[in-house]
Amino acid sequence: MTDTTPLISARGISKNFASIEVLRDVDLDLQRGEIHALLGENGAGKSTFAKILAGVHRPSRGTITLNGQPVDILNPIVAQKLGITLIHQEPISFPDLSVAENLVLGRGDGGWFARVPWSEMTRNARALMDLLGVRIDVTRPMRGLSIADQQMVEIARALASDSRLIIMDEPTAPLTPKEVETLFGIARRLRDEGRTIIFISHRLEEVRALCDRVTIFRDGNKIATDTIGNLTDADIIRLMIGRPLKEFRHKARAEIGDVALKVEGLTLPGVFHDISFEVRKGEIVGLGGLVGAGRTDVARAIFGVAPATSGTVTVAGKGVTITEPAQAIDLGLAFVPEDRAAAGIFRTLSVEENISAAIPKQIAPTGFIRRTVEKALAQESVRKLSIKLASPRQPIGELSGGNQQKAILARWLLTNPSVLILDEPTRGIDIGVKAEFYDMIGDLAASGRAILLISSELPELLALCDRILVMSEGRLTADIPRDQATQETIMSAAVPRTARSGVAA
Amino acid sequence: MSAIQTPATRELPPARPRWQVIVVRPETMTLVLLIAALFGASLLSPYFLDVGYILRSFTLSAEFAIVALVLTMVIIAGEIDLSPAANMALSACLFAFAQQAGVPMPLAIAIGLFAGLVMGAINGIMVIALQIPSIIVTIGTLTLYRGLAQVIAGDKSIRVPDWFIGINTVLIAGIPLTVLIFIVMSIILGVVLSMTIFGRQIYQIGTNEVAARHAGIRSQRIKMSLFLLMGVVSAAAGLMTASRLGSVRYDLGLGGELQMVLMAMLGGTYIFGGRGTILGTFLAAWLLVIVSTGMTVANVPPSVQLVVQGVLLIVSIIATNFIYSRTQR
Numbered sequence: 001m002t003d004t005t006p007l008i009s010a011r012g013i014s015k016n017f018a019s020i021e022v023l024r025d026v027d028l029d030l031q032r033g034e035i036h037a038l039l040g041e042n043g044a045g046k047s048t049f050a051k052i053l054a055g056v057h058r059p060s061r062g063t064i065t066l067n068g069q070p071v072d073i074l075n076p077i078v079a080q081k082l083g084i085t086l087i088h089q090e091p092i093s094f095p096d097l098s099v100a101e102n103l104v105l106g107r108g109d110g111g112w113f114a115r116v117p118w119s120e121m122t123r124n125a126r127a128l129m130d131l132l133g134v135r136i137d138v139t140r141p142m143r144g145l146s147i148a149d150q151q152m153v154e155i156a157r158a159l160a161s162d163s164r165l166i167i168m169d170e171p172t173a174p175l176t177p178k179e180v181e182t183l184f185g186i187a188r189r190l191r192d193e194g195r196t197i198i199f200i201s202h203r204l205e206e207v208r209a210l211c212d213r214v215t216i217f218r219d220g221n222k223i224a225t226d227t228i229g230n231l232t233d234a235d236i237i238r239l240m241i242g243r244p245l246k247e248f249r250h251k252a253r254a255e256i257g258d259v260a261l262k263v264e265g266l267t268l269p270g271v272f273h274d275i276s277f278e279v280r281k282g283e284i285v286g287l288g289g290l291v292g293a294g295r296t297d298v299a300r301a302i303f304g305v306a307p308a309t310s311g312t313v314t315v316a317g318k319g320v321t322i323t324e325p326a327q328a329i330d331l332g333l334a335f336v337p338e339d340r341a342a343a344g345i346f347r348t349l350s351v352e353e354n355i356s357a358a359i360p361k362q363i364a365p366t367g368f369i370r371r372t373v374e375k376a377l378a379q380e381s382v383r384k385l386s387i388k389l390a391s392p393r394q395p396i397g398e399l400s401g402g403n404q405q406k407a408i409l410a411r412w413l414l415t416n417p418s419v420l421i422l423d424e425p426t427r428g429i430d431i432g433v434k435a436e437f438y439d440m441i442g443d444l445a446a447s448g449r450a451i452l453l454i455s456s457e458l459p460e461l462l463a464l465c466d467r468i469l470v471m472s473e474g475r476l477t478a479d480i481p482r483d484q485a486t487q488e489t490i491m492s493a494a495v496p497r498t499a500r501s502g503v504a505a
Numbered sequence: 506m507s508a509i510q511t512p513a514t515r516e517l518p519p520a521r522p523r524w525q526v527i528v529v530r531p532e533t534m535t536l537v538l539l540i541a542a543l544f545g546a547s548l549l550s551p552y553f554l555d556v557g558y559i560l561r562s563f564t565l566s567a568e569f570a571i572v573a574l575v576l577t578m579v580i581i582a583g584e585i586d587l588s589p590a591a592n593m594a595l596s597a598c599l600f601a602f603a604q605q606a607g608v609p610m611p612l613a614i615a616i617g618l619f620a621g622l623v624m625g626a627i628n629g630i631m632v633i634a635l636q637i638p639s640i641i642v643t644i645g646t647l648t649l650y651r652g653l654a655q656v657i658a659g660d661k662s663i664r665v666p667d668w669f670i671g672i673n674t675v676l677i678a679g680i681p682l683t684v685l686i687f688i689v690m691s692i693i694l695g696v697v698l699s700m701t702i703f704g705r706q707i708y709q710i711g712t713n714e715v716a717a718r719h720a721g722i723r724s725q726r727i728k729m730s731l732f733l734l735m736g737v738v739s740a741a742a743g744l745m746t747a748s749r750l751g752s753v754r755y756d757l758g759l760g761g762e763l764q765m766v767l768m769a770m771l772g773g774t775y776i777f778g779g780r781g782t783i784l785g786t787f788l789a790a791w792l793l794v795i796v797s798t799g800m801t802v803a804n805v806p807p808s809v810q811l812v813v814q815g816v817l818l819i820v821s822i823i824a825t826n827f828i829y830s831r832t833q834r
Contacts (some may be wrong), residue, residue: 305719326721335719343719346712348779348829357709357720364702411720 005068007032007164007196008053013062015048023048026062026222028215030165035187035197037207037228040217040240041456041491046200049217050167053198054086055079085158086167093150095143100125102142103157128156132186148179155186166190167198172206184210202290203496204233216240234488237495241458241487256466257281259317260450261333261419263302266311271297272474275311279419279450284441286465287454289494293471295454296338299421303328303335316418329358334417336408338424338454340401344408347397351389352378354396355410362414381410385440402433409440420444423454438464458487472496531773531825532785538771538817539792546799553802560684562798563791564673564749567683568593568742569761570790573768574687574694575738577786579731580769581698583711583778584639586735588628590761591650593743594753596621598654600744601663601753610666618740624650625736629729647762655755662752672748683745687790690738695783703727711778767814768793771821775829793817 006029015023023045030036038046051057053064055073064071066082073079076086093102100122125138134152142150151171158166168187172180187197187210199211207214208228215225216239223239231239259278266275272294279285287295301308304322313320315331322328328335337343346354355378356363363374378392385406389399396404405425412420422441426434441464445451455461461468468485470478470493478493547554563570572589579586600617604610624646631642675682698704709717710724717724747753770776771792772785796817800810 303719324721324723325719326723329721337719342713343715346709346716346779349708349712353705353709357717357722360702360706360722364705367701367703369700369702369705 006030007067009065009068010049010053011063011065013049013052013059013064015045015052015057016060022220023052023059024220026217028222028225030196030198031213032164032196033191033194034212035191035199035210037211037214038198038200038217039202039204039207039214039236041458044217044240045220046215046217047169048220050086050169050198050200053079053165054084054167056086080161080163083162083164084167085154085161085163085165086169087151087154087158087171088169093142093153096141098141099129099136099138099145099153102153103128103138103160124160125156128160131159132156134182134186146179148175148183151175151183152186155190159190163195165196165198167200169200170202171199172201172203180206204236208233237488237491241491255448256283257448260315261302261452262314263298264312264314266298266301266308266313268297268301268306268308270474272301272308272471275471275476277469277476277479279452281418281448281450282445283467284445284451284453284465286461286468287452287471288456288458288461288468288490289471289477291456293494294474295471296423298471299335299337299423299452299454303333303421305335329415329417332416332418333421334358334412334415334419335421336405336412336423336425338427340404340408345396345404348395350393351382351387351396351399351407352392354407355381355392355414358411359414377414378410381407381414385410385413386436402429405429405437406433409437413444417449419450419452421452421454424456425453426455426457426460458490461485461490462487470494529828531821531828532782532788534821534824534828535772535785535788535792538821539788539795542792542795542799546795546802549799549803553799557679559795559798560679560681561673563684563687563794564681566764566790566794567673567681567687568746568749568758569764570768570786571683571687571690571745572735572739572742572761573765573786573790574690574783575731575735576765577769577772577774577781577783578694578698578704578707579639579735580774580776581711581778581781582707582728582731583714584632584728584731585643585766585776586628586639586732587643587762587766588624588646588650589735589739589742589765590758591647591654592621592624592736592739593746593761594755594757594759595624595650595654595657595743596740597743597747597753597757598658598663598755601665601747602657604665605663610669614744617744618737621736621738621740621743622733623736625733625739626729628736629732632732633725633729651755651759654757658753658755660755662754664752665747669748670751672745683749686745691783691787695787698783707731708779711780713779764793767818770818770825773821773825773828775825776822780829789821 008030010026010028013023013026014021026049038050040046048057052059053073055076055078058074064073071082073082073084103125104121122138129136129138132152132155134149136145136149136152142153145153155166171183175183191197199207201207211228213225214228214231214236216223216236218240258281260281262278264276267273275298277285289295297306300306302313302322304324304327307323313322315333320331322331325335341347346357352374356374363369363377375392381387382389382392387403387406387410389403396407399407409425426437429437441451441453453461453464462485466482468480468490469476470480470490472494473496478489480489576586576589596617599620600613603616604613608616628639628642628646631637632639673681673683677685698707706717706722706727709722710727714724743757746757750757768789769781769786772781772787772789774781774785796813797810800813
């Protein structure tokens with residue numbers, strides 16, 4: 001084999017989920033013996049591309065050739081047979097089986113009733129661990145292992161099936177600096193053996209330390225592929241976010257009043273640390289950062305879903321302790337959660353019941369539900385927010401995502417909240433409805449409510465917010481006023497750059 | 506945000522016609538089965554269609570039926586309680602033991618009811634505070650309560666005073682008292698479940714507890730009150746059974762939990778929570794009584810009766826699931 005043919009050539013890879021195109025005509029060559037970084041914002045398409053290579057998703061269009069041979073990677077088993085292994089961030093394994101058993105998973109040779117060659121299996125597993133230079137007792141169950149060790153087992157599994165392409169999707173996020181070093185050492189050794197590694201990470205430092213080449217994705221497109229030495233950090237960030245800013249400017253600049261919500265030193269160990277900020281009446285404060293930075297956790301803590309262990313919350317000048325959402329609601333807080341299906345809607349119940357869920361005292365002052373009151377309130381909401389439905393009695397699950405989200409927003413508006421926390425309010429919503437939401441959020445602020453807007457979409461934050469807070473790895477890393485906020489300033493605060501130093505302390 | 510017109514981005518499915526909403530539901534199936542059973546039983550035996558006979562037959566399962574009403578609410582809230590029959594036995598044993606030991610009757614009754622409340626509280630605390638799945642908790646307490654009943658009563662029968670015997674023979678307007686209690690309880694709980702905010706929130710918890718908590722619904726409080734209600738009502742049912750039988754043994758109501766679950770399921774209550782009605786359970790209780798007495802009248806051996814009950818349960822669960830999956834996309 002000559003070294004000039006790439007190990008993998010992907011040509012014109014596109015992927016649609018339902019009608020949404022998440023990957024568009026991606027061409028990429030991966031060479032033997034290189035560590036290749038995939039970079040991009042959340043949702044840029046890098047993980048989707050990796051999953052296509054690993055057979056988790058099938059491309060909607062495009063071809064993949066392996067060693068010059070066209071291949072069809074139907075599913076992860078085919079991928080493994082072709083020598084492609086995907087290592088997940090949180091390793092997927094069978095926690096109650098031993099390390100050795102996990103190593104041979106998915107290699108069902110010998111039929112259902114074949115004898116399991118226990119001793120041979122253990123011997124092979126030990127040999128693999130020695131090869132990696134890690135000391136893990138292969139007879140122990142996976143459950144007791146650290147995340148780092150579990151990843152080692154996954155890597156060992158890749159070696160066991162003699163993988164030529166190993167894809168690591170954010171492998172370092174849960175690791176300590178020392179474990180990261182071990183992982184990097186192994187990755188380099190595998191590269192020197194001529195294997196190819198795809199390394200997906202948000203951490204530029206790590207990419208710089210480990211990778212040979214880097215490919216940057218943005219909005220489903222491949223933007224650039226280059227040797228890492230040719231790019232500065234600033235270049236990379238610019239390439240990651242450099243899309244034209246869409247123009248949504250909330251028109252009514254609201255009168256900014258007193259502090260409505262103040263948070264000081266909020267901490268939930270291991271999740272977020274020492275979070276302090278305030279939101280004033282009429283103000284829209286953005287909370288940006290990468291997925292997993294702890295933004296949602298802060299919101300959940302304020303609202304009492306999963307309270308913080310220390311720190312203070314002040315609502316309208318009064319110190320409060322909120323241990324369950326019911327208390328938060330009584331204090332005039334509202335929280336539109338990120339995961340609509342899991343924490344928002346009652347799928348099989350009627351739109352009416354969904355809208356009136358947070359105002360039992362209004363619809364049933366005596367305990368008995370006043371149907372006419374409920375109906376009127378629901379109809380009013382449907383009209384105000386122009387929720388599209390066939391009947392307010394139909395199950396909310398029959399509505400489109402955007403209309404479900406409007407119904408949830410309607411639920412909270414009926415509580416007449418003074419502080420609204422919106423967690424990714426426009427995720428998975430069509431662009432037209434999105435614009436409606438932006439107008440509504442602007443109007444809500446103009447009517448004197450304080451709004452905390454969590455969003456991963458930079459244009460959304462830039463368009464709507466008076467101030468943007470940025471979180472990275474559980475800490476607040478920036479508080480950027482509107483006139484200084486750019487995609488660059490937000491992203492550079494959001495990307496964890498010095499590996500771990502921010503958090504380990 | 507008043508009048509922003511956006512083109513409909515997705516075709517909305519049309520709302521189901523109103524008659525479908527009303528007719529296509531599991532309770533309809535229960536009602537149809539009930540009518541069919543009445544018809545079939547009257548064919549099997551001309552003596553069957555005697556209201557007095559049906560009501561007398563109903564007294565044999567009235568206690569279970571009363572508990573099944575509360576169980577329906579527990580299941581709609583997304584939990585289950587398999588301990589009520591054992592609770593009935595233990596409460597009744599404590600009551601009988603106390604009155605035999607010379608405790609005045611009102612106090613003995615109070616002891617029995619309070620014991621039921623405590624048993625409900627034990628279930629509730631383990632499910633809510635310790636976060637153990639209710640099916641595990643109540644299988645455990647089912648054994649525990651029954652075992653305690655045996656410890657207290659041994660394998661002897663404890664007699665109750667003569668005046669306490671025969672609640673099932675007290676007729677009010679021609680209806681045995683226990684049956685009347687069942688009917689009144691059905692109306693009360695039916696109103697609570699369908700017309701009050703408490704009932705509404707039971708459905709919401711059962712549909713999506715996480716969303717309910719986010720909406721400020723105190724799901725733990727509601728579940729706890731359901732387990733407590735379950736405990737008290739079970740104890741009351743235990744005392745009624747003691748009155749009907751005239752004596753108490755540790756095996757009072759043995760296997761009753763299955764009858765209760767059967768009534769709830771047969772009435773269209775969805776085992777995973779969020780759906781079901783008191784009306785369904787009400788109809789299912791009558792259906793079960795009519796099926797079993799019908800078969801008894803027709804001299805069908807008890808073993809075959811069991812088979813029929815099992816088939817009924819399976820058919821009803823399949824039908825319920827089918828109806829829910831068709832009507833709720």
